Amino acid sequence: DMKVTQMPRYLIKRMGENVLLECGQDMSHETMYWYRQDPGLGLQLIYISYDVDSNSEGDIPKGYRVSRKKREHFSLILDSAKTNQTSVYFCASSWGQYQDTQYFGPGTRLLVL
Amino acid sequence: GQQVQQSPASLVLQEGENAELQCNFSSTATQLQWFYQSPGGSLVSLLSNPSGTKHTGRLTSTTVTKERRSSLHISSSQTTDSGTYLCAIGHSGTYQRFGTGTKLQVVP
Numbered sequence: 565d566m567k568v569t570q571m572p573r574y575l576i577k578r579m580g581e582n583v584l585l586e587c588g589q590d591m592s593h594e595t596m597y598w599y600r601q602d603p604g605l606g607l608q609l610i611y612i613s614y615d616v617d618s619n620s621e622g623d624i625p626k627g628y629r630v631s632r633k634k635r636e637h638f639s640l641i642l643d644s645a646k647t648n649q650t651s652v653y654f655c656a657s658s659w660g661q662y663q664d665t666q667y668f669g670p671g672t673r674l675l676v677l
Numbered sequence: 678g679q680q681v682q683q684s685p686a687s688l689v690l691q692e693g694e695n696a697e698l699q700c701n702f703s704s705t706a707t708q709l710q711w712f713y714q715s716p717g718g719s720l721v722s723l724l725s726n727p728s729g730t731k732h733t734g735r736l737t738s739t740t741v742t743k744e745r746r747s748s749l750h751i752s753s754s755q756t757t758d759s760g761t762y763l764c765a766i767g768h769s770g771t772y773q774r775f776g777t778g779t780k781l782q783v784v785p
């Protein structure tokens with residue numbers, strides 16, 4: 565069953581706290597992505613990972629970092645979260661780079677107070 | 678960077694009517710995908726169509742690459758088609774960028 569999972573689905577944090585968002589996929593996809601989605605701005609790419617320990621910045625990497633130690637797991641870390649990082653975060657994966665169909669997780673709603 | 682414009686921003690249809698959604702982009706694309714986002718937020722890929730015409734079920738996408746535009750036609754709309762339709766564009770050597778979407782509401 566081809567699936568991308570995200571944990572947690574909902575999260576409330578206070579400004580300055582650290583945040584860890586987890587993503588998993590069971591398709592052995594090489595490429596994984598982290599996006600955030602805000603009203604009126606669409607999906608914006610934060611980071612892209614081409615494989616284990618091979619990560620690149622997307623359009624809005626500031627304030628975020630990622631970790632990929634296993635092909636099936638991709639983590640997004642917010643060190644000292646800010647209120648403007650309140651958003652819905654989506655993880656996705658695809659077989660290859662750039663051109664292949666992306667499979668999305670269900671999203672994580674993060675509220676930073 | 679690549680700019681992706683979708684129109685209309687929102688659309689309300691009576692069930693059974695057809696929908697025409699537009700996607701315009703600022704530079705040549707080698708990849709174009711249409712996605713559907715449900716009212717609950719889940720995202721699925723509908724089809725990939727970097728050029729020409731492609732059909733799947735009640736969906737038809739036509740992309741004219743040199744004119745930097747793509748359309749998604751939904752025939753005989755159903756209430757379950759309600760949601761947001763996103764266009765994503767990529768070109769060789771870089772990741773895709775998304776438009777802000779067209780929000781479709783199909784009423785009975």
